[in-house]
Amino acid sequence: MSQPSPAAPPTAHPPLTGRSLALGTLALSLATFMNVLDSSIANVSLPAIAGDLGVSPTQGTWVITSFGVANAISVPLTGWLTQRFGAVRLFTASVLLFVLASWLCGFAPSLEWLIAFRVLQGLVAGPMIPLSQTLLLQSYPPAKAGTALALWAMTTLVAPVTGPLLGGWITDNVSWPWIFYINVPVGLGAALVTWRIYAQRETPIRKLPIDTVGLALLVLWVGALQLMLDKGKELEWFESSQIVILGLVALVSFLAFLAWELTAEHPVVELRLFATRNFAVGALALSVGYGLFFGNVVLLPLWLQQYMSYTASAAGMAIAPVGLLAILLSPIVGKNVAKVDPRKMATVSFLVFALVLWMRSRFNTLADFDTIMVPTIIQGAALACFFIPLSAITLSGLSPDRIPSASGLSNFVRITAGAMGTSVVTTLWDDRATMHHAHLTEHITRTDPGAMSAFDTLMAQGLSFEQAAAQITRLIDQQAFTRSANDVFLASAVLFVCLIPLVWMASRPRPRTAGPSDAGGAH
DSSP, X not given: OOOOXXXXXXXXXXXXXXXXXXXHXXXXXXXXXXXXXXXXXXXXXXXXXXXXXXXXXXXXXXXXXXXXXXXXXXXXXXXXXXXXXXXXXXHHHHHHHHHHHHHHHHHOOSHXXXXXXHHHHHHHHTTHHHHHHHHHHHHSOGGGHHHHHHHHHHHHHHHHHHHHHHHHXXXXXXXXXXXXXXXXXXHHHHHHHHHHHHGGGOOOOOOOOOXXXXXXXXXXXXXXXXXXXXXXXXXXXXXXHHHHHHHXXXXXXHHHHHHHHHHOSSOSSXXXXXXXXXXXXXXXXXHHHHHHHHHHHHHHHHHHHHHSOOOHHHHHHHXXXXXXXXXXXXXXXXXXXXXXXXXXXXXXXXXXXXHHHHHHTTOOTTOOHHHHHHHHHHHHHHHHTTHHHXXXXXXXXXXXXXXXXXXXXXXXXXXXXXXXXXXXXXXXXXXXXXXXHHHHHTTOSTTOHHXXXXXXXXXXXXXXXXXHHHHHHHHHHHHHHHHHHHHHHHHHHHHHHHHHHHHTTSOOOOOOOOOHHHXXXXX
16 A cells, blocks of 8 residues: 555645535545555455466465555555546546456456456556545644544554455355456545545646656566566476566566666656665564565465365455454554654564464364464554554655655555565475475385375275375365465564564654654555
8 A cells, every 4th residue: 555645735625524524434434445445355265266266275365466466556656646636536537447347357258358457556556555545634623633643543443354244245145256346336426536535626737747768667677577487386496488488577676777867857767765774674664564564464275265264254354354354453553653762663563473474384174163263363563563663663864855755665565575486485395395205205115004094994994996096186285275274374474573673773763743644554
């Protein structure tokens, strides 16, 4: 989710009142809710989507990563597009295009078409969240800005809870295309109300140059790298010339991107911000942590549905409570981030994430629903102490005119890390499962008494030898992928602990009131 400046841009328009204020807040919140919901609603539907489109669940994760990468690429363009077309026009157009892309996703006849439409959806989604926050702040008097931000933050926190539950129910009781179709009436209503209320409150428009070369290089290196990560397992990594070419394209275009952006007069991404210690440390910790978190959020429902016999609804129930403690604790963290050292809060977050993932690394094939859900509930506390303090560290010490660029850049890096984290986690899960499967089967031979006893028991129940072999293979797969998930969870826990020294490399931010960027990091 992109996060704009911690201060609303100045506007000559007076605050809204009465019915207009209520409807405007509702419309902007619905658009934000729809956007954030779409980042989590598909997680529990991946097995159903993959099965319906005839691809593997690992390939199905491209539905998640394609949206994330496209969304990340469009974030840096929000400022330029806003000044070129106006905040109200851009927001309304983004919502309507998001509706169109959602409708097309539901009609996608193949994985390739679905990915193409998800890319479109991610591209047009970029401006929606920062502009919804900007317009909301302009709707309230300065004295009530805190109230506006609280309403906005609650929307972004409720959506991740609702997404898995709604996605699971729709997948089990209707069909997966409806996880996209439900955006149509919500988006149309939000766009109509927004335009009627805010059309006369358009922001000033002026033509600015755009860094077309930098943008092209950005799309090239991010796209090539993500494609390499997504297709690496399928193509046996660097044994494939295609993967080698993608890797070289990503590397060369990334180096060219660095050189161009550091010398361009109007860079699409202000890379010089990384020269500021707090920004560099905060953005790195935020991105790596988010990549670990999001990758594991995608992995858990895949494991539950493929190897623990969970329905999409049950998997949604198991992962939805992640937002409960986050909703309760985020307002408290937001109020105290100026009083308590945010490095301490981030440390608590990393330790709780590590605890949660360590608990998951001890799951086995007999784990019951309560055992699986408890770490998810605890994880909400980690989320509450994650986005707000790290945003405070990242944006601290920057002049107000650099805040929008810093916010856009940190979100670009974070969203990109989330998409790439998904690819890395699912690839490692597959690779480790292959290794565990080989270890578990190396002693299963016709001369092994235990193996033959298992075959005899199954065949005594009326199964043929082939059916018995298939049943045993299924049990071995279940064990192999469970052990592999344990490995990924444990490695992620260790990496979260390793992030703690990193965050203490930043200096303590000077006390300030948490801004909207801090409040709205749940996506």
